[in-house]
Amino acid sequence: MDHVTLTTHPRFVLVEPKPTPPRVGVSYQQVCPVNAELLLRQALASPVVAVDFETRGNDYSLPADETYIVGVGLAWETGSCYLSMSDISDTEFHQLTHLLTTHRGLLAHNVYFDGGWIRRDLGVHSQWLACTYGLYMQCASEGWEGQRWGLKEAMVDVLMWQDTNETELDNWLVENGYCKQNKSPEKGEMWRAPPNILGRYCVLDAEATYLLYTKHLLPIVKRFPKLGEYHRDDFLPHVLVHIDQKLHGIMTDRQHWQLYANELATAIAGSETAFRQHDKVAPFISEWESQKLNEFLATEPARYKKVKERKEPPRLTTKGEVSKNWVKWKQLSELAPEESKVWQNWEARRQRIEQGELPQYKFNLQSGDHLRWLMYDKLKNKVLLQTDSGLPAVSEDALQAMGDVGQILIGRALKVKELSYVSDYIEKTATRSTIHPSFKMPGTVTGRLAGKSPNLQQVPKTRGALSGFISRPGYSFVDCDVNALEMVVTAELSQDRNLLSLYGPGAQPNDIYTFYGSMMAGIGPKLTSLGYDPYNPVKEILDATKKAFKKERSIAKLLILSDNYGSGVKKKQKILSLNGVEMTLREVEEMHNSLLAAKDGVLQYVEWLKDEWRANGGWVENGYGLPICVDEKYEKDLLNRVVQGTGHCILQLYARIAAEMLNDAGVEWYPIVMDWHDESIVEVRDDQVEVAKKIMEVDAYAELNRRLGGTCPLKGSAAVAKTLAGIKLEE
Secondary structure (H helix, E strand, O other), X not given: OOOOOOOOOOOOOOOOOOOOOOOOOOOOOEEOOOOHHHHHHHHHHOOOEEEEEEEEOOOOOOOOOOOEEEEEEEEEOOEEEEEEOOOOOHHHHHHHHHHHHHOOOEEEOOHHHHHHHHHHHHOOOOOEEEEHHHHHHHHOOOOOXXXXXXXXXXXXXXXXXXXXXXXXXXHHHHHOOOEOOOOOEOHHHHHHOOHHHHHHHHHHHHHHHHHHHHHHHHHHHHHOHHHHHHHHHHHHHHHHHHXXXXXXXXXEOHHHHHHHHHXXXXXXXXXXXXXXXXXXXXXXXXXXXXXXXXXXXXXXXXXEOOOOOOOOOOOEOOOOOEOHHHHHHHHHHHOOOOEOHHHHHHHHHXXXXXOOOOHHHOOOOOOHHHHHHHHHHHOOOOOOOEOOOOOEXXXXXXXXOOHHHHHHHHHHHHHHHHHHHHHHHHHHOOOOOEEOOEEEOOOOOOOOOEEEOXXXXXXXXXXXXXXXXXXXXXXEEEEEEEOOHHHHHHHHHHOOHHHHHHHOOOOOOOOHHHHHHOOOOOOHHHHXXXXXXXXXXXXXXXXXXXXXXXXXXXXXXXXXXXXXXXOOHHHHHHHHHHOOOOOOHHHHHHHHHHHHHHOHHHHHHHHHHHHHHHHXXXXXXXXXXXXXXXXXXXXXXXXXXXXXXXXXXHHHHHHHHHHHHHHHOOOOEEEEEOOOOOEEEEEEEHHHHHHHHHHHHHHHHHHHHHHHOOOOOOOEEEEEEOEXXXXXXXX
């Protein structure tokens, strides 16, 4: 099929922007109304009610005297209003609580945020109908460069309001001194605004949420029944579990992190010393620093102040006595010259430079310009990677191909990054012994989560960092990891014969890299030389092959992983070169072609996806039946988007099944990291660990496979430990 340009509204694909102004009239946008009881009764009778909280602070895991709800915005079928918590009556509070805890049609733009306050303050989860942020991102998952899915963006981009609702509130913040140094409003202080200002802002947030759902997102949900089912049954329960996770938190060992931070600092200093003293590097660093010093020395100012020349007066007076003027002149002329302040400051700076106290005169290992000068201009490394601006790269990938010098820099950079994480953990546990990570749900265009404060999705996978996350006394962590989730999903969707032999019914234990490597030109004969048969693997022969041909298996791994992201021959050659494997373009091309031949079923599925994407005008359904929008420039990433999105849907379903089974079995459990790429971690009482482990590893997977009804069974591997290091790291 010929390539066609995306049709209507290519920025949104499924979400149709159209003018949807805020509703006005006597029943709408009422701020602190005198008839609040009547309005709350109307809202309770409405099938859909949008909720928006204004709060002091944004972390509901903190005590209620530090963070609390300031006001509530509501919008429903026939009205909208704002209620200030400082002015609300007992009767109105009771009605509001009843609405929030019993109504079955509640909306929020971010259920993870608004639902968290209800869970903390009222002790229950609301019966949410929808999270408009989650639906909006699902239905407009790929729009344009820098697209965002916040409510403010939706006001302008989708509802087509002339502006957001921020102007009046922002002006009040600035006028009252709640602003940053650049005079922009300090949003963290908006809770201080009076009800008439904050209320208008909040009620319009609720109004926008209501209109976004009812006028724009609900038609899409009706068009894709599976989307509505998924959002109700899997996504929202997953959000509620993560609210509980944030409130529960993870116990920490702060003392361990403090000791480990000192170890990292010492190791970083040692790496820097090793680098500076390296025989290939030391002369050039000395050259660079000498040049900088010489440039400074060349700026030396005059040392002494200029002395005004004075003409010598007559020595004697007319009476023959020594003249006082001459005596004064003599004293001044014999004084030592006075050093200038400018020179004294220059000299003090020179001494500090020579003592190494001024970093700008030392070669900076974290400066891209300094490293480019050293690694390319002086050490003459080949330019294999470039930055977006076209400069030779000094990233970890680029340094990988630069020998032992590059390895020292990589090791140091990793430790510097790890220390930043550990230091953040130490700071966050200064006043409490638990860490309460937050999540954005969803956080990526494929539906995966993004983490923050701290980002557990990117925690350093080292024993030192992970050992600081500990289970509570009398409890243990139980983790279950989905085995080869994305590969199983790819096999299921594509029905590729080779993937089915690896992951399909009756598949024997194998190794994917040895499997495909045995079919590649160049390395295949070696990987089969000991008798390895990819379709009938024998454990002893497979183990011997992996041990004897580590280099060949490593090459296969690099090619397979890069191929998953649609890399071509030149890209594959570059990746091999960066990892110390030099091959001609012809050799790489032969390996590339043989790999493509071994993935024929996958390639056919990719072509089918492209046909569907073009026919639909920019979207395809993932394996779970959910629409995924993909921009034209990411067409080659279609398979990866579909597989990742499908895999995450499956993980959410698994987490729900495991939670249901743990509850039914009477297990006392708490969510720790329920969504960690392809695994789930819970905290369980020690005397119930074995029950929980069996549920998560055996029973939940049996039920998961039954519900999915696929041909490729998913399997899990469970582990029990007292720290996250015991789970995330192999012994």
